[in-house]
Every structure is written in structure tokens, then in C-alpha cells.
Amino acid sequence: MDKIVFRKPKLLNDTPMHYCPGCTHGIVHRLIAEALEELGDTDNVIGIAPVGCAVFAYNYFTCDMFQAAHGRAPSVATGVKRANPNSTVFVYQGDGDLASIGMAEIVHAATRGENITVIFINNGIYGMTGGQMAPTTLPGQKTTTSQSGRNPLEHGNPIKICEMLSTLTGPAYIARTSVHDVKAVRATREAIKKGFKMQREKKGFSLIEILSTCPTNFHMSPVAALEYAKTAGCEAYPLGVYKDVEQSNEVKGK
């Protein structure tokens, strides 16, 4: 007997993705689709694409999609969800979009406990515009606008979104995961599933921060970029569940 153990989820179409070779956006797109399919929650899905490389995400999902202005996706999602409370709404944002220009929008969507699921891609760099310093760029990391490496005295310090948002009462689920290897990818899928499950149960705001890579602007091979996420990335941004209203004892990051 022949059993299919892995195939492309139906919430993704067959359009070739425009992302660079080894870019983890493709993995996370697939995980969102898989999570929704595993939950049997594909009928009434509405996605909000950001500004950044994932601006074209609507080309790859088969569900209804919005393309939002830079940083405004959580506000757009708020409008969508209010107009359509029975839909499943996901927001897809990068670190420049969410943690820089869109900081007010994400914090207030979180504190309102808006019943949406945010997928936050943290790769520490502005990918689409060519590798500039992001709010999450690590100290010492070289970018096109911090060419000698990010110097906290000169450029400020990285922002830790999960830690920050988990201080709020509004969010139901805040977790940081990674896609640096198979185990991490599978854990990310479970975290995304949990976020969508909470949304379906109307428990409120969920955000999954996913440590990701940008091989092109890291100037690394895709494999080396994942190794960087696994080591430097996970050290600066500890993986774990930062808030979970279903757990009486909240597990903070390791």
C-alpha cells in the first residue's frame, strides 16, 4: 500500500514563490496552511499580507487576502474580524513591519485582545529593501545601514516582542519558535495551530514569533543562515511560550 505522508497543503496554490532560494517564508506559509487544514478550518480564512518580501503572500494562498500598508496589518485585521466575526483571520508580518513602523498597531491589537492570529517573522533584517538594520537586528550584526555591525550605543538595542507583549493582559497566547531544523519547524506548526485554535475558541489575541533567515542579506548559504538562527538567533531570542491563558503556570522563555 502506498500512503502519502507529505504533500503540499490545499490552502497553497501552485504558483512558484518569488522568495530567494532557502528563504524561510516558504516554510512558514506552508505551516500556516497545514495548521489550518489540520484544524479543518479552511473555509472562512482571511489573511492579511504585510509590506516586505511577503507583500505578495496573496499570490500563494488560496484564501481571501488583504495587502496592508506598512505596519498596519493588525488594524486591517481588526476591521476584517469585526466585520466578519466568524472568519479565521491571520496576520503575516515581518520585523520591520511589526516591530518598527507598526509597533503601535501590534501593541494595541494585543492589548485589546483582538481575536486574531499574528504570524511574526523575525529574521533581524529588512529583506525586500536590501538588507537594512531592523529593530530586531542583533548587536554586532552587519547590515547595509549598520556596516560595522549594530552598535547598541549608536543604534539602540534589539526589541523583544514576545517578552514585551506578554506583559499585557489582552493576549491569550504568545510564543516564540524557530524554523532552523525539522524539530523546530514541527514545533512551529504546533504553535501556529494553537494560535488558530484559540482564535476559533474566541480566547483572543495570539502571536507566534518565528525566528527566520534571510540568506541573501545575511550573505550566507541557506544552511549556514539556519545555523545562525539556531545559535545566535535562539540565544538572543529564547524560544518558548511567553503567555498561554490555558496554562495556570505560565512558562516563560527558557
Place this chain on the structure above:
Amino acid sequence: MKQLLKGNEAVAEAAIAAGCRCFFGYPITPQNEIPEYMSWRMKEVGGHFVQAESEVSAINMVYGAGGAGARAMTSSSSPGVSLKQEGISYIAGAEVPCVIVNMMRAGPGLGGIQPSQSDYFQATKGGGHGDYRMLVYAPSSVQEAADLTYKAFFRADYYRNPVMILGDGMLGQMMEPAQIPVAVDVNKLPKKSWAASGNNGGKQRVINSIFMNPDTLEAHNAHLTKKYEEMKKLDTMFEHYRTDDAEVVLVAYGIVARICKAAVDMLRDGGIKAGLFRPITLFPFPYGELAKLSDNGAETFVSVELSCGQLIEDVKLGLFDSKNRPQVGVFARVGGNVMKPEDVAEYIKAGRITQSWIK
């Protein structure tokens, strides 16, 4: 049945009557009665009110709700409307219907909180980036504010375009008897097949304003322009007051037009054949009517406005098509000041018509 209503409240209740069930706002004087009213009224009608963290966020909530098919609205005043410009540009580009209320206050910058019309250019010439236009209604009474707000939702849906109600602090704050239009049954409004409201595995709907291919974007621009041309044909609204035999025509909109009606009566009593031409839509602007008045013998046109010579530019554009060369001037009070009818009448009588508002 007429009720005694504040302008801002009339706008809010007329929006509810038109089927608006999503309102997103942020406090700013002098429009606060709108979000305050919506905060309790939306609950009564099963709608949604969110006090956003900023005007930027509020307009993007409108983008989301409007794009998902709801009749959505936001309101603000000048500095707040500046913040909304990014969102308005996206909304126009993505063809999302919605209504935006601007109860203007004086600027630039933080300016003041008193009435003004200084956002005329911003409203009519596209305050945000890129080539787009909004239908802009300029009510001059509480009744008209209610009627035009109601109408705005239908025209927004018809064009899939933002529509602006351009009022001012005085209109928002004053009370007059007004009748709210008959409420629609929101469940019976036509379904929007283009809206991204969850496709149940069917055809994907994308609410989007990005077009990377220049030819595709040019075609999109042409499509938008066709809508704006259609607005010019179908939606241009104006009012004439005693212009039939007028030699001097005052051109004014909104609250200033009411002041000018009194001025026209005073001038007529004094033997000067004055009239008022009032654009009700500022985009599309009724240019052709001005040329007709000139062709019929009006020799002087004075733009009366609460801005430093903005409306006068459209007056001049309208008169460009006339076979005559009438005299054009401007009379303005700004900074939150409002002229009296006597001030306007005296300016006309003095006969020193200039194109600068500075005395």
C-alpha cells in the same frame, strides 16, 4: 419626524441609518461627538465601535472592514485627517468603499480648534500619494449633513471608492432641527461579491493596491480615472441662490455659503445684483456652472472661504471655459475666525476685489 440634533450627532445617526455597522475613531476636537455617539449607538444596532490607538490605525480598520464587505466609517478633524492620508490612498487604490468625515479646524500644524475650511486642497486634490480622487460632499446645514452622510454610503458602494464628508467645527457643533433618513435593513443590502469575507474554497478575492507591472498599473489608473469621470457626470451637485440676473456672484460652500446667503440679501437690498453659487460636491467641482454664470453676464466672482485662497483656484478653473473674462477675487477669514454677512457685503461694496485674502 424632526429632532433637534447637533451636526456631529446627525452625521453619526445618518450613518447608522445608511447601514454603517463598523465605526473606528480617535478623539480630536471638534468631532468628538461622532465617536462618542457611535460608542453606545453601535451596541444598540449590533455593530462595532473601536476607539483606535491613532487615526492611522482607525483608517486601516476601515480598510479591513470595508474590504470585508461592511459599510464602514471613520471621522476626525484636520490634523487627524492628515494622519489618515496613507490609509485613504490605499483604500482608493484597492477600491474599498467607505465614508470619512472631516470636521475641519484651522491649521497648519496643530493650529486651533475653531472652524476652518483649510483642508480644501487635501480633500479635493488627493491628500495622500498617488493619483486618486474622493467624492467630497460639503453640507451646509445639519439636515444636509445627515442627508449627504446617508447618501455617501450608497455612492461609496456604487463606485467602490472612499467618500468624504467635509464639514467644519461650526457645522459639527451647532444644533438644528433635522430628520434622519429612513434606516435601511442591513441584511437586505446587496452582497458584495468582490469583498474578501472568506471564500469557502471558492474564487480568491484580494484587496490590494500593489501592481508591479507598469502596464497593469497604468490600466488600473485608467480604470480609476474612468470612475472619477463618471462621478463628474453623475454626482456633481450645486445650488444657485439668486444668481439668475446676478452681476456679482459669491462662491462659497459649507457653513460659509449660509453666511453668504445673508450677504446676498443685504447686497440686493442695497441695489447690488448679487447671487450665491454653492458647490455641494467639491469633487467633482461644478466648473461648468460657473462658466455659464459668466456667459450669462456675471462680471465679478468672489470666492468666500475660511482658507487662504484655496477655493478660488477652482473658481478660476471654472471660469477658464467662459467666453468672458470676469473679475475674480477672494474674501477670507482664517485661523478659526468666521466672517459675518456684513463683512462680505462691505467687501463687495468697497469694490476692491483682489486675489489675495490679506487686507
Place this chain on the structure above:
Amino acid sequence: MKKLLFNESLCKGCGLCVSACPKKILKLGNKINAMGYAVAECTDEDSCISCAFCATMCPDCVIEVHKEV
């Protein structure tokens, strides 16, 4: 039975599948697709255990994994 079906037209030759494979039976071969990338291929499908690690790491959904049961 084929255990691994490669949709080669989508492959960008990033090599994440190659490094994820526990059996070390994947490589970027000599075959170049329309996008100009050297596509991934399996050198020894008999040794494949259908673990789907390759597909799990593939950003472009190139690989469909089958298993004999």
C-alpha cells in the same frame, strides 16, 4: 513505488533538504530547471525511510513523500 516525487520546476536548489536528510541520500544534481537552479534529487531511493524531513525543510513545497505501508 516512488517514495519521493520532486516538482522540479519549483526547486531553487537551496540545499535545505540535502542537509536535513538523515540518510544523506539527497544531492543537488546536474539537472538545471527553467529557473536556472540545479535541482535536488535522490541518489538512493531504496534507502529512503519516508521521514519527510526533506519536505519539512523545503521552502517551496517541491517534494511529495510517499510511504509503503
